[in-house]
Amino acid sequence: MASFNLTPSDPSAFILTGIPGLETAHIWISIPFSIFYVIILLGNVTVLFVVGKEQTLHKPMYLLLCMLALTDLSTSSSVIPKALCIFWFNLKGITVGGCLTQMFFLHAASVMHSAVLVTMAFDRYVAICNPLRYTTILTNARIAQLGLVGMIRAVLFVLPMPLLLSRLPFCANRIIPHTYCDHMAVVKMSCGDMTINRMYGLVIALVVNGLDLMLIALSYGLIIRAVLRISSKTAYQKALNTCTAHICVILTSYTPSLFSSLTHRFGQGIAPHVHIILANLYFLLPPMLNPVIYGVKTKELCDKVGKYICRK
Known part of the structure; x- marks a missing residue:
């Protein structure tokens, strides 16, 4: 494969190098990337299809699962196709406009994903702490309203990022050592006041992640307090089981993000390719694992998926 000239001839373009230091292994790295992405598409589209087709699944919890699936598809699809183009075809160029657009969609989808996890924590809180009023507090319309609020929040918080960057002058050397246009990676390309x-x-990052994690922790603090007051062992176990899937999703979603953020800001001694791989895991692991976790832990959804598979 012909090597790509890393000196951009187009003054309005950036160069995404992929994973620095591992350029010779890009083809091999693309194999797990492409397999994971196919699993992401199949898993999340299956959730959307089954919930959409089954009237019995038109409930708040499953609507939240659809929102989660949509954000997972958005985050992975905003990053992985371009990364695969770099790995397979050496197509490393991206216009400044394309770069800022990619940045907006991947960060907005990430903020929306966090908002969905907060809403799911609230859903579990109401289901355990106030079960008799669950159907009146969390209606399908209210879930849709909360989803709209989360989307508006994501757009309002993230939109200033590309707008502020578009006003800055960029240096002649526009080589971004990454697989996608991360905000901080693009900021470093500027010759102006950053x-x-x-x-x-x-x-x-602090407001969104900090506030959302605090709300999730508050919900689970109240849930734990309510669960500890349950005298029946069966009811106690049932209450805990309803939260298992959501806790697993929280761990798979925030852990890669936390490690990536910490290594990016404080891991100066860590090799660049480690930073990039950790950053990409955030767009691969949670979207791939979330449908599996809920498919296994949610019996009703698992049964409906099994029904469609058996038909085929």
């Missing part, structure tokens, strides 16, 4: 951009990115 203080506002750096501060805004840090504040958004």
Whole structure:
């Protein structure tokens, strides 16, 4: 395969190098990337199809699963196809407009994903702590409203990122050592004053992740308090089982993100390819595992999926 000239001839383009230091292994790296992406598409589309077709699944919890599936598809699809183009065809160029657009969609989808996890924690809180009023508190219409609020929040928080960057001058060397247009990676390409951009990115990360994690922790604190008051062992186990899938999803979603953020900001001694691989795991592992976790842990959904598979 012909090597790509890393000096961009187009002054309005960036170069995404892929995984620095592992360029010779890009073809091999693309194999797990492509397998994971196919699993992501199959798993999440299956959830959307089954819930959409089955009237008995038109409930708040399954609507939240559909929202989660949509955000998983959005985050992975905003990153993985371009990464595979780099690995397979050496297509490393991306216009500044395309780069900023990719940045907006991947960060907005990530913020929306976090909002869905918070809503799911609230759903579990109401189901365990106030079960008699569950159907009146969490209706399908209210879930849709909460989803709309989460989407508006994501757009309002993330939109200033590309808008602020579009006003900055970029240096002649526009080589981004990454597989996608991460906010901080693009900020480093600027020759202007980057203080506002750096501060805004840090504040958004702290506000969104910090606030959402606090709300999730608060919900589970109240859930644990309610569960400890249950005298019946059967009811106690049933209450805990209803939260298992959501806790697993939280761990798979926030752990790669946390490790990636910490290594990016404080892991100066860590090799660049480790940073990039950890960052990509956030767009691969949670979207791939989430449908599996809920498919295994949610009997009603598992039965409906099994019904369609048996038909085929």
